[in-house]
Amino acid sequence: MYDLNGYKGVKCAPSTKEYYDLYDNVYHWVNFTLIFGLPFPLLLIGNVIMVAQLARSRSRRQRMNISGQARNTHPVLMLMFDLCLLFLLTTTPLSVGLVYLPYQREKLFALALVDPYTASNDSTYIRFIFDVAILVSFFNATFSFAIYVFSGLKFRAELRSLLCCRAKQSTSLFGS
DSSP states (O other): OOTBBOOOOSSSOOOOOHEEEHIIIHHHHHHHIIIIITTTHHHHHHHHHHHHHHHHHHHHHHHHHHOOOOOHHHHHHHHHHHHHHHHHHHHHHHHHHHHHHHHHHHHOOOOOOOOHHHHHHHHHHHHHHHHHHHHHHHHHHHHHHHHHOOOOOOOHHHHHHHHHHEEEEEEOOOOO
């Protein structure tokens, strides 16, 4: 396949029209569904259910508590809202871009027949935007961790004991 001077021209991936049709018309939609289309609604519905349960639990605790003071659930609500918003903002660009890319590629192929220089510039720009969207999607994991660290005292204490290799005497956050 390869000679001493490098690449001989053999492609590593199929380049048939059927392959591109499957890749463009099916794969990107499956990817969109599994990476964004299902997780975001499930995350949103789960958060709405948890907020409703927290509200019911808080009202029950207030009725049972003589002093009328219930534990503040505002930080938990803000954490859930922030994580949901973070997921939306960091995964949407890549998910939408993957679905839009095949349609844009068809336009670029047509433009390349008329004006190859402009098509090359547009292709480079689209590739840059796509790479930025990939980087933004990676920030989801980074920022989620940061949100947990900055918002939870128990999480910070457990993380500190884990990183410092100390055993805690009290009940740990992770159940061990």
